Amino acid sequence: GEDVEQSLFLSVREGDSSVINCTYTDSSSTYLYWYKQEPGAGLQLLTYIFSNMDMKQDQRLTVLLNKKDKHLSLRIADTQTGDSAIYFCAERFDRGSTLGRLYFGRGTQLTVWP
Amino acid sequence: DTAVSQTPKYLVTQMGNDKSIKCEQNLGHDTMYWYKQDSKKFLKIMFSYNNKELIINETVPNRFSPKSPDKAHLNLHINSLELGDSAVYFCASSLRDRGETQYFGPGTRLLVL
Numbered sequence: 001g002e003d004v005e006q007s008l009f010l011s012v013r014e015g016d017s018s019v020i021n022c023t024y025t026d027s028s029s030t031y032l033y034w035y036k037q038e039p040g041a042g043l044q045l046l047t048y049i050f051s052n053m054d055m056k057q058d059q060r061l062t063v064l065l066n067k068k069d070k071h072l073s074l075r076i077a078d079t080q081t082g083d084s085a086i087y088f089c090a091e092r093f094d095r096g097s098t099l100g101r102l103y104f105g106r107g108t109q110l111t112v113w114p
Numbered sequence: 115d116t117a118v119s120q121t122p123k124y125l126v127t128q129m130g131n132d133k134s135i136k137c138e139q140n141l142g143h144d145t146m147y148w149y150k151q152d153s154k155k156f157l158k159i160m161f162s163y164n165n166k167e168l169i170i171n172e173t174v175p176n177r178f179s180p181k182s183p184d185k186a187h188l189n190l191h192i193n194s195l196e197l198g199d200s201a202v203y204f205c206a207s208s209l210r211d212r213g214e215t216q217y218f219g220p221g222t223r224l225l226v227l
Contacts, residue, residue, distance in 0.1 A: 042204060043218040086155060101170060102216060104157040
């Protein structure tokens with residue numbers, strides 16, 4: 001459960017859609033999260049999805065979950081320069097001594113060009 | 115109205131010193147965490163407390179000692195600071211019976227010289 005993989009960088013033009021991908025390791029993960037970190041700031045919870053869902057939409061954000069492939073994605077529609085940040089994917093474990101533990105990916109640096 | 119707060123925001127100190135970082139949450143959560151983020155942005159859990167009881171203790175040197183005086187506070191004391199301790203330390207909190215979504219503080223940037 002410690003190998004949450006994300007690509008490190010993504011660049012898009014303002015107004016385009018951004019898709020940030022993540023693969024996780026444990027099929028028994030109960031929740032999967034997306035956090036945003038702006039420069040010099042803490043982690044801001046963007047959205048999360050329960051493992052029995054395939055999709056969740058929240059305004060400009062769409063989360064897709066493919067449990068079979070252990071693949072999670074975050075789509076940001078109409079990306080703005082203010083969306084430039086690092087985006088972290090995290091999976092939550094709820095087994096035995098790992099109860100409630102989050103494992104994070106290394107983050108995807110999203111750069112939005114005007 | 116800050117949800118999870120940490121002090122100090124920046125901490126610059128000499129090797130060998132002892133320092134503490136404080137964390138407070140006003141969300142009524144019962145579980146609190148300390149994470150370390152290294153220079154490559156890798157984020158890893160260090161400790162977790164539920165109702166003042168230690169429930170997660172990763173492989174962290176004994177120089178790091180968390181203390182939870184009550185459910186709303188989780189402090190981190192570090193003895194004999196080393197250069198490799200330089201990182202950003204994040205506190206987080208969650209409510210165990212509400213999906214345990216974790217809310218993070220703004221971080222404490224520790225630089226050991």
